[in-house]
Amino acid sequence: MLTIHHLRIGRSIFTVWLLEELELEYELKEYYRNPETNRAPPELKQIHPLGKSPVIDDDGLVLSESGAIASYLLKKHDPQHKLSPASSDIANWAQYNQWLHYPEGSVFTPLLIQLLLLRSGVEAPLFDAYSGAELTLHLNHITAQLAANDYILGDQFSAADIGVCYMLSMAQSLDLLSNHSSLSDYVQRNKQRPAFLRALERGIE
């Protein structure tokens, strides 16, 4: 049995989306944040010591980290490589893998700092300078990558789009995409996919 431990509201809806793209059968267990602290409930620590989400449990194999979960699910359930290049196609696979690491590895930090700046209202010029410069860099980088293509790897959707779409959704919620219409269009294009809509039905309502 494959189970996804899903914390509302958070990044795990994007892993539910991948499960739907792969048309897998799975159980979805929901958890809710503490409304005062906004932190995950302690029950999640019984699943994985970090107590975060997404976490999957596949017949006892418990995994965290969105990118690592994606690699595992694709290795096991996408033998025809519909959602990522085969590793034998090493140059394209390496580029895919770079885009798989990039969202959490490079884009999340300045986004979280921007979120904390807005929530706290604190004057912190060093934080402000860092997140401002980094977010300009990353939004321009993703814009350039999408200039000639509908998706990160070209004209076909891949699992790399899921992590990028999560970051851009977060940027959108921080009102950072108003001057980046191609990125808003990209988010909308992805979120109209039937698998994403099914994920919303399972994971939100």
Add this chain to the structure above:
Amino acid sequence: MLTIHHLRIGRSIFTVWLLEELELEYELKEYYRNPETNRAPPELKQIHPLGKSPVIDDDGLVLSESGAIASYLLKKHDPQHKLSPASSDIANWAQYNQWLHYPEGSVFTPLLIQLLLLRSGVEAPLFDAYSGAELTLHLNHITAQLAANDYILGDQFSAADIGVCYMLSMAQSLDLLSNHSSLSDYVQRNKQRPAFLRALERGIE
């Protein structure tokens, strides 16, 4: 020709270490931070649009993201799987991959916030609470993983140790390991490896 674009001082020394573990021949091109802004020099943007480091160029294939670079190098140069489980050993490979994503995906953000708090001296309780809670969680998690083992995956060194060791080195420089002697020992154990010492010779002096 394999080239690593190496920014001093920064995380790319850890990729140089991996190149040395794999006993590869490579060219190392050095770059220096702007002493006033501490940012990378603009020349790095001519190599990769993000202008960051590490970046490798392997006969024209340009890759960023430490974890993705590691996966590429191991796929190409470690056919006997000395530094990571084979993907056919799917449960162990998945766990390895989780630990490969974990450093940049989960540990770097609170470390950077802690660094910026110290550098700026700003009073920012929300940032402080976030980085304090997250760093306690992660240092305890890594401590538990290393409780019975010398290395992240067991008694053998793997490529997963490199990213974890980078994070713990950063934690050490922020004076966060004084109550975590097993983590200091782990960093020392890794940094005594001949490949790490060769990396220092190539990348620092």
